Amino acid sequence: MTIHFSCTMCGRCCNGLRLPVSVDEAMAWLRDGGDVQVFCEAIPWPEDPAADNRPAWYKHRRSFPATSGSLPVRVIVSLMATFEGPCPNLQPDLRCGIYERRPRTCRVYPAEVNPFFQLDRAGKLCPPEAWQAEGLLQNDDGEWSDPEMAQAVVRMREADARDAQVKARVCALLGITMGGLSNEGVVVHASERGRLLAALESALDADSAVGGTNAGWSIVSNRKATLELLRSAGTVSTGASEVGSNGISYMGFLASDAE
């Protein structure tokens, strides 16, 4: 479906957000004095999917292997630059103070990076008039019309895949072993800025997490049926109500029935 769009420079996408950032962008954000949180989700992965299951292989590409109890899982880690209110880089005239080196996620908005997600205008922050413009955002073939945006989408996917093993080492270095069940919620790990930066810098070295392990993950849910199912599958599972200290919290996407 053809989607028309033109940015109105309203600045809404620079306010009160969690921006997904790559490892290199997270380090730059932390060095600038910003905050980054580590979002973890786990996918039970008893065996690899069929070769033509492209959505599953896309998840595989951006995740790392781990175990929860007796079950193999894949863990997707998202690094989120966080801020309340206006982004610390937003200037009074609503221009970006780090425009040339702004995160890729700022370059692609409101496009979708996941090739299996359809752009949902209602889920975006852009005002109605932005979608009524003459400019073209996406053509009938699903291609992004702006070459810079299209290239940033490709770069984000590449960084996602490249960073997966670095993130595995970051988790091992920081002792992170809890993730929400994918599609139901995420576990948010808020580490002290200097500690997270040091872990990211160390994790660039492939030998950095020697002695660390990606075993012993616990899958968190706020739903009774999910917890029962996970336990019957052999995982170690934790109720969301048991999570909520030491900088760890649970963010559920579905209504809780387990509290």
Ligand code: SF4
């Ligand atoms: S880095 Fe720049 S473009 Fe990105 S949210 Fe902040 S002000 Fe907006």
Ligand code: SF4
């Ligand atoms: S919310 Fe949309 S229209 Fe507003 S500045 Fe961001 S991209 Fe542009």
